[in-house]
Amino acid sequence: MREGPRASLGGLLASVGGTGRSCHTRASLKTLIKRGKDGTLLSSRTSPVAVIPDARGPVAHVIEKAVTPLNEDQVSQLVRDYMDGDLVSMLAARYGIHRVTVSEHLRRRNVPARVKGLLPSEAEASAVLYREGYSLASIGKHFGVTANTVRNALLQSGTRLRGPNELQGGAVPTAWQPTHT
Numbered sequence: 001m002r003e004g005p006r007a008s009l010g011g012l013l014a015s016v017g018g019t020g021r022s023c024h025t026r027a028s029l030k031t032l033i034k035r036g037k038d039g040t041l042l043s044s045r046t047s048p049v050a051v052i053p054d055a056r057g058p059v060a061h062v063i064e065k066a067v068t069p070l071n072e073d074q075v076s077q078l079v080r081d082y083m084d085g086d087l088v089s090m091l092a093a094r095y096g097i098h099r100v101t102v103s104e105h106l107r108r109r110n111v112p113a114r115v116k117g118l119l120p121s122e123a124e125a126s127a128v129l130y131r132e133g134y135s136l137a138s139i140g141k142h143f144g145v146t147a148n149t150v151r152n153a154l155l156q157s158g159t160r161l162r163g164p165n166e167l168q169g170g171a172v173p174t175a176w177q178p179t180h181t
Helices: 009-016 026-038 072-083 088-095 099-108 120-131 136-143 147-156
Strands: 042-045 062-065
Touching (some): 120 136
Antiparallel strands (some): 042 062
16 A cells, blocks of 8 residues: 555555445544545554465555654643643544543643542532522532532532422422412
């Protein structure tokens, strides 16, 4: 197969599964085609071995792999972006790499993973908001977590949760009143 800018579409499709009806997504095929055209498609050559006949078809001797190498400056910027609060999925999209690759770059640089859930200061603030009458869902949306995460933080802090029919302050409505007329 030809490599570099003149790699053919047929050759690229053959390298990922033959006729194009493989399990690869359209996006990964587009990436392979783009990298084949611009010459950044890297290949790993297997050592020459005797061809073993296979009833399913020819055995591939060249395995093409799409690679997006990041230079040191890009990895440093990726780390800064993560430390500034960007999500791993956002960084993966921005740098054109898989989210696992983002995590690997962060691990290699000894960047601590973010704590899941609410920080202690956020848990205290959520307790105050809950006592003021805000719902678990609205508090969760404010802090970017689920209502269940807020519920767990409130239970850990000893906050008494309202029942489904209780209003702010613990009052129970005597009759249901529609909000519109």
